[in-house]
Amino acid sequence: MSSIEVSSKSYETDEEGYLVNLSDWNKEIADYIAKTENVDMTDQHWEVINFLREYFEEYQIAPAVRVLTKAIGKKLGAEKGNSEYLYGLFPYGPGKQACKIAGLPKPTGCV
Amino acid sequence: MSATITAPAYRVIPIVPVLKPGAMEGSGPYVANDKIQEALGFPGHLVDDWHDQAIAKMGELLGKYRSLAVYMDSCVHCGACSDKCHYFIGTQDPKNMPVARQDLMRSVYRRYFTLPGKIFPKLVGARDLTREVLDEWHNYFHQCSECRRCSVFCPYGIDTAEVTMAAREILDSVGYGQKYSNEIIGKVHKIGNNLGLPAPALRDTLEGLEEDVKEETGIDVRFPVDVKGAEVLLITPSADFFAEPHIDSLIGYAKVFHAAGTSWTLSSFASEAGNFGMFIGNYEQLRLIALRIREVALELGVKRIVVGECGHAWRVAYSFWNTLTGVGDGADPNDQFAMMLQKQLDHRYKQPVHICEFTLDLIEQKAISFDKEANDKHIITFHDSCNVARGSRMGDYPGGQFDIPRNIIKAVANNFYEMNPNTTHERTFCCGGGGGLLTDDLLDVRVKGALPRMEALKQAADEHGVNFMACICAICKTQFSKVMPYYGFDRNTVGGVHQLVSNAIKLGAK
Numbered sequence: 001m002s003s004i005e006v007s008s009k010s011y012e013t014d015e016e017g018y019l020v021n022l023s024d025w026n027k028e029i030a031d032y033i034a035k036t037e038n039v040d041m042t043d044q045h046w047e048v049i050n051f052l053r054e055y056f057e058e059y060q061i062a063p064a065v066r067v068l069t070k071a072i073g074k075k076l077g078a079e080k081g082n083s084e085y086l087y088g089l090f091p092y093g094p095g096k097q098a099c100k101i102a103g104l105p106k107p108t109g110c111v
Numbered sequence: 112m113s114a115t116i117t118a119p120a121y122r123v124i125p126i127v128p129v130l131k132p133g134a135m136e137g138s139g140p141y142v143a144n145d146k147i148q149e150a151l152g153f154p155g156h157l158v159d160d161w162h163d164q165a166i167a168k169m170g171e172l173l174g175k176y177r178s179l180a181v182y183m184d185s186c187v188h189c190g191a192c193s194d195k196c197h198y199f200i201g202t203q204d205p206k207n208m209p210v211a212r213q214d215l216m217r218s219v220y221r222r223y224f225t226l227p228g229k230i231f232p233k234l235v236g237a238r239d240l241t242r243e244v245l246d247e248w249h250n251y252f253h254q255c256s257e258c259r260r261c262s263v264f265c266p267y268g269i270d271t272a273e274v275t276m277a278a279r280e281i282l283d284s285v286g287y288g289q290k291y292s293n294e295i296i297g298k299v300h301k302i303g304n305n306l307g308l309p310a311p312a313l314r315d316t317l318e319g320l321e322e323d324v325k326e327e328t329g330i331d332v333r334f335p336v337d338v339k340g341a342e343v344l345l346i347t348p349s350a351d352f353f354a355e356p357h358i359d360s361l362i363g364y365a366k367v368f369h370a371a372g373t374s375w376t377l378s379s380f381a382s383e384a385g386n387f388g389m390f391i392g393n394y395e396q397l398r399l400i401a402l403r404i405r406e407v408a409l410e411l412g413v414k415r416i417v418v419g420e421c422g423h424a425w426r427v428a429y430s431f432w433n434t435l436t437g438v439g440d441g442a443d444p445n446d447q448f449a450m451m452l453q454k455q456l457d458h459r460y461k462q463p464v465h466i467c468e469f470t471l472d473l474i475e476q477k478a479i480s481f482d483k484e485a486n487d488k489h490i491i492t493f494h495d496s497c498n499v500a501r502g503s504r505m506g507d508y509p510g511g512q513f514d515i516p517r518n519i520i521k522a523v524a525n526n527f528y529e530m531n532p533n534t535t536h537e538r539t540f541c542c543g544g545g546g547g548l549l550t551d552d553l554l555d556v557r558v559k560g561a562l563p564r565m566e567a568l569k570q571a572a573d574e575h576g577v578n579f580m581a582c583i584c585a586i587c588k589t590q591f592s593k594v595m596p597y598y599g600f601d602r603n604t605v606g607g608v609h610q611l612v613s614n615a616i617k618l619g620a621k
Contacts, residue, residue: 015141015290016551059312064353067319083355093593095354096551108295109305110350110385110421110549110585111357 006032018099018106025053025103034101037092045089045101047076052102062099062107116555118597119201121566127194134204139250141552143288150297151396154286161285162240166223168284172277173224179277182269183220186210192261192271197540198254201559209261212251213274219244245287252278253289254556256546257390258497263537275546276392283391291550292387299400304349304383310336313379316352324362330618332369334361334377339411341376343368345466346384346404346428347419348585356606357588360420363609366616367470370479375417381407384424385585389431390547398435401427405436405452414457419466420607422545422584426502428463438463465505467515467583470612474522481615486524489579489611492571493517493527494564494591495539496584510536516583516608523615528575534567542582544590558594565598572600581608 003010004017006029012020017036019025030049034041051071055063063071065083073081086094095107122128145155158164173180192209194200199207206212214236221228221237228237238244257272265271282288298307308316317334324332335341345368351361368375381403388396408416416438418428433439437449439462444450456462473479493516499505505512513536520527534540543560571577582588582605591605 059315060309061307061312063312064316064319064358065355066323066358067316070319070323105307107306107353108291108298109307109353110348110589111306111354 004029004032016100016106019103022103022105029103030101033103037097037101039090039097039101041101044076048072048086048089048094048098049102051075052098052104056102056104062095062104065095068094116558116597118558118565118594119562121562121569125563125566128200128203130205131203132205135202135207135254135556136204136250138254138553138556139246140253140548140550141290142249143290143293147290147294147297148283148286148288150300151283151288151293151393153283153288153293157286161245161287165240165245165281165285168281169220169277170224172280173220176273176277178270178273182213182271182274183217183224185267186213186217186269187267189266191264191266195261195264196255197258197260197543197563198256198556198560201543201562202254202556206247206251207254209255209271212255213269213271215244215247215251216274216278245282245285248278249282249287249289252282253548253553256497256541256543256548256560258541258545259501260497260538260540263501272546273392276389278392279390280392283393289391289547291552292391292547296387296391296396296400299383299387299403303380303403305385305387306349306353306383308349308352308382310379313352313377313382317377320358320362320365324365328618330369332362332365332618334365335375336377336379337411338374338376341374341411341413343373343375343415343417344404344408344411344413345375345377345417345419346381346424346463347377347466348384348421348424349382350585350589351419352382354585354589356592356603356610357420357585359610359613360607361609363607363611363613363616364419364466366613366618367466367473367479367609370616370618371473376411376413378407378411384418384421384428386424386427387547389423389427397427397431401432401435404432405438405448408438409448409452409455412455414455415460416456416463417466417469418463420583420585420609422496422498422586423502425465426498429465429503432463465515467519467608468505470609471515471519471522474519480617481523481612482617483523483525483615485615486611487526489524490526490528490576491520491524491579491581491611492530492568492577493520493535493608494530494542494580494582494587494605495535496582496587497539497541497545499583500537500539516581519608520581520611523611528571528577530567530571534563540564540567542584542587542590543594545584545586549586549590554593557590558597561590561594561598565595565600568600568604569598578604580605581611583608
């Protein structure tokens with residue numbers, strides 16, 4: 001198993017750098033993972049990360065891209081409620097990259 | 112990872128590429144861990160006596176599948192297949208020539224199962240099964256998408272996909288599985304779909320879609336779940352509930368059902384059309400996944416089963432559901448549940464039916480109509496998905512699987528152009544992400560494997576201004592939206608056939 005070290009504590013990850021224990025997550029770890037992904041975290045990024053975590057808390061899975069864009073659109077204005085905006089924040093794809101930073105499991109399947 | 116991966120240059124003259132031996136060595140996928148393996152009943156890690164067990168498994172498969180034995184014996188190395196594989200074209204690794212990839216197994220077969228190979232191994236190209244050979248299998252048999260394009264050109268009709276499936280089955284049996292496929296199969300058993308989407312999340316997503324469609328059209332189009340007594344059970348890939356552009360096709364199916372007045376339902380228990388049991392060549396997994404659909408069909412009492420846009424799912428549905436589950440004729444007469452389902456289904460219709468057959472049928476009866484101008488911003492081409500093109504059929508005549516989706520596109524849109532005929536219909540190129548390869552750890556091979564399709568699309572874009580490639584497979588959609596940017600295309604250049612249907616269908620009137 002792989003691991004990452006944040007503030008001299010070690011956290012278990014899978015081969016791709018997703019946290020194994022979801023309860024390990026904290027903001028520092030999110031910042032650390034974001035750095036490894038070359039994502040500079042801003043308030044806009046945190047809006048997305050926080051929504052993902054809230055949704056996961058309720059449904060045990062990350063939201064569909066459409067659910068996410070709609071929620072962001074409602075919160076931040078309709079001009080931001082689209083996947084172009086999310087790809088701008090998370091260039092590797094909002095589904096996977098944002099989940100990784102949010103400490104959530106990777107969506108699998110044909111996505 | 113993405114920063115280091117680049118697309119190969121388009122070829123000036125698309126012929127056999129220069130060889131780069133070893134180019135894709137060590138590019139194989141992550142190995143499944145013990146948890147993932149054991150959930151499917153496979154050993155958790157590579158067993159101590161893997162050599163003997165692997166040979167025993169190979170013997171078992173050769174006995175069980177006569178076809179495999181024929182494929183092992185009959186290749187004459189004529190070379191007709193060698194330059195037909197998208198992974199070979201894109202990676203230039205000679206071991207990705209279909210003949211060479213198969214020979215990784217054929218050489219072992221000769222050593223242990225033929226007399227000359229047992230006596231003079233070197234003379235007949237027979238090899239011992241060493242750890243290096245096993246690693247090579249894991250690497251290169253996960254650089255084959257089981258798309259069977261090479262088989263079209265094989266004068267002996269060798270189904271190379273079956274060789275890949277056998278290799279993966281042997282690897283699983285000795286505890287050397289692939290993380291991506293096996294993790295996903297585990298999720299189907301545990302949660303009901305490849306995605307791991309639990310029922311409450313599915314309902315929430317579908318309610319959101321009802322709101323969206325209402326907002327956009329002013330009409331209440333329903334996305335029903337678990338409705339007993341519905342006429343149609345729709346089985347569709349879980350990516351349709353989650354990903355872009357997939358979800359637009361799901362909206363398309365719902366609008367078709369609405370416009371036709373068909374009562375239909377999704378199932379939260381069998382919320383997956385995909386069946387990765389086929390990718391790993393494991394009959395038992397194939398069957399267990401398929402049985403979830405039968406269980407729900409019986410429980411809900413549906414009369415028809417319709418399959419959404421998913422390539423390999425349609426192959427499984429069309430070619431295997433009949434004997435596996437009783438959807439379609441041919442199950443064991445002693446299988447009482449299969450017989451029960453046979454009686455329940457309405458045989459005035461095909462069982463199962465593809466959503467494209469369903470929609471085109473309504474179009475031909477003039478039961479639904481379209482505002483074709485709604486698709487005028489799209490100049491459209493169609494990508495035949497490998498498992499639909501070469502592993503199944505639609506309609507009542509050979510080649511129906513090629514015409515039916517195209518006829519839908521022509522009925523709902525004004526601008527349609529074909530790509531180079533050497534890359535369509537039964538000669539279609541795989542998207543580069545099929546067969547259990549649609550995972551980030553294989554992104555390099557996926558980008559490279561998309562080369563021939565991207566070349567054909569580029570040509571169509573240059574000649575006709577094509578800006579939209581429609582397809583009917585969840586894997587193709589995800590793969591293209593991921594790799595297209597490497598080739599200079601916008602990721603929205605790919606979409607579903609029912610996305611186009613959704614854009615143009617008239618909902619108010621018939």
